[in-house]
Structures are given as C-alpha cells and as structure tokens.
Amino acid sequence: MDTMDTRDCRRAENCAPANGRQVFGLSHWMLVVFAITCASSVANIYYAQPLLDTIATTFDIDAARVGLLVTLTQIGYAAGLLFIVPLGDFVNRRKLIVAQALLSAVALAGVGSAPGAPFLFAGMVLVGLLAVVVQVLVALTAxxxxxxxxGRAVGLVTSGVVIGILAARFVAGVLADAGGWRAVYFSSAGLMLLMGLLLAYILPRDIPVASAERYGAVLKSIPALFFREPxxxxxxxxxxxxxxxxxxxWTAMVLPLSAAPFHLSHTQIGLFGLAGLAGALAASRAGRLADRGLAERTTGFSLVLLVVSxxxxxxxxxxxxxxxxGVVLLDFAVQAVHVTNQSLIFATRPEAHSRLVAGYMVFYSAGSALGxxxxxxxYARYGWTGxxxxGAAFSLAGLLLWACSYAKTRRRVS
Structure with missing residues (x-):
C-alpha cells in the first residue's frame, strides 16, 4: 500500500491496500521504515560501548569510571521515557516523532564535536533523552x-531495535578505525537527519490520539498503572x-578484547555484535508465540538459557x-523475553500504549545503567571473572523472579 494513501484514513488498519503488501493492519513499507528508524535511533545509545577505551584515552578517564558514559546515556533515556514517551498518548505523534529524530541529529553532532569530558557527558544525556523516539514508534505500532x-507486528519493529543495539558495535568499530570515534557520531547525526525527513514525508497526518487527558494527568497515571497491573x-x-x-x-567486553592477548581492533570487536545479532533476530519471533498463548513457556526457557549463556x-x-x-545465546534469550514482555503488556490497556511502554522501558533503562x-x-577490581x-547473578535473579510468579499463578489456578 502506498503510504501516502493512508493520509485520509482515521486508522491504518481500516484502509484497504491499493497495491503492494499490507501486514498486520499496517503497510509493509511503513513497518520497514519504523524498524529502520528504531535501529538507527537505539544505536545512538550503544555506539559508545565498543569505543570506551579510545574515548577514555581522549579525555583521560580511568577504566573504573568510563562506564559512567553509558550510565549517563541511560539516565537520559530513562528521563525521556518518563517525560517524552507519554506525550504519544495525547499529542500529534507525527510531529513528536519527527521532532525527536531531528533534535537527535543536533545532539549527536554536539557529541562528535565535544571539546571536553563535561560536554561529552552532557551531550550523551541528550542523546539518550531523544533516543526514546524508538518507544513512541513501538507504541504507535501496537x-x-x-x-x-x-505481537507479530511489535516483534517485527522491535527486531529493528535489536539490529541497532548489536550492529552499533560493528558500525562504530568500522567508523572509529577509519576516522576516529568522533566520526561515528557525525555519521549518525547525518543518518538521523535523513530519517527525520523521511518520517515527515511518510507518516499520516491524522494519526488518532488515544487520550484527551492533560500532560500532568498522564504522568500521574503511569505509577497508577503499576499499582493496578501485576x-x-x-x-x-x-x-x-x-x-x-x-x-x-556488552559494556565490559571491549576491555579484555582490546587488551593482551587479543589486541582486537574496534572493527573486530564489533563483529561480536553481528554474531549476537543472529541470535537476537531468531528470537524476534517470540511475539508470535505470545500471540498463541505460549508466553510463559517462552519466558521460562529463555531465562534458563540466559543463565547458561x-x-x-x-x-x-x-x-x-x-x-x-555464549554471546549468541545471551542475545537470543534477552530478545525473546523482551518481545514477550511487550506483547503481553500492550494487551492490558489498549488506550495507554505510550504510558505502558514508558513505564516498562524505565526499568529496561535502569537495568542497562546498573549493568x-x-x-x-x-572488571577493574576482579577482572573478567567478576x-x-x-552478569550471571542478574540472570539468575530474573529466572527466580519468573519462577516464583509462575508457581504462584499455577497454585491460584489449581
């Protein structure tokens, strides 16, 4: 279906395709663009991870503190989840999405030109803040x-997120080896500018607004959702x-791989992201299993696999x-649980998709920052064993949390 034909439609799924292919109530073309935009946006959060050693050298940051760069980016991302993503339930989502993409280009250019560590850290907070365009797009898909x-539609768009997370290491490695770490952020700025212009062209102008509530009421409703929805x-x-x-x-692996006995380049380290990508893409079909009522089995199996990885x-x-x-297994397990999680939570409150994804992804961001x-x-204190x-402790805690909940549910049913 020509995306421009949807401009007169109140909802995309009510439009009959004029030509081409329609998938899940959305045109195949639009889903692909959503996935590419998600990949481009989420990659901005993860470009720094394979570059930590060279960024630390540039700004004279010691190894124990360089992980703060990733943590601050996740803090910005969490703030965006809380204060920007909920806007998607009651404002024009086309304008919101396009504005975030274009402002991301500005923030990335600022990181690439940062003259010192304070400017770098501030720029990365802004990059994280604006990268939540990913979640606005996921909520719009739902x-x-x-x-x-x-579940299948969300799984397809979310596969773009995983591609961005994992391919970011390879792309960052290639660009950094060719032109230095600053080239990574300048290139990404150009890409986000391009995607922002493309989204401005293809997104329908009359996407329905889900809620008539005011901004303050929407923000207050997010904690209420957690109280009401176990x-x-x-x-x-x-x-x-x-x-x-x-x-x-993914934060720590660059440190041993870039040191003796490996001395791998950034490009070579980035290849591990491509290996993990195979596992993560295979797990993108977990949304289909959730649609078939197999969410709990998928979650349990994946968490066991995460511990084993x-x-x-x-x-x-x-x-x-x-x-x-192990990298492939870990990425498969994480993506399978993530897709299943989103498929289930979106079904609880159809009128609050943006708020649901905002609340859920705050925990994703907090976990990423802690990790x-x-x-x-x-690593600084205990090496790779530490x-x-x-990582195994986090994984085991997740398995135990799910097992306790599953056992409680089974007892209640019986």
Missing amino acids: TLARPEER LLRLRAGLAFLIFASFSTL WVAIGFLPHALAVFTI AIASTAS VCLT
Missing part, C-alpha cells in the same frame, strides 16, 4: 496493528534484570569460539 497480530510489575522487573545482564556483557561467556580468554556461542557501571567496576559473576 496502536495501529490488529489485536490478534499485535503483569506490568512482573514484566518490568524482568526487563530490569535481563538488561542489567545484557549491559554487563554466562557459563560459555566465562571461557574468555581461553576459548574465543565458546565465548562467541554498565557494575560491569566496569567489577564480570561473569555479576
């Missing part, structure tokens, strides 16, 4: 998709723990191949 296929509390807790585990690996990851530096298998600072601190124990 709103426009037909209910019976919402499922949201559980899935947010799982998000906190799985992304703490995820960030523990740290055993393989612990083989670094002795067996790089085994370590790579980042905990991993570099653990990193693995930290």
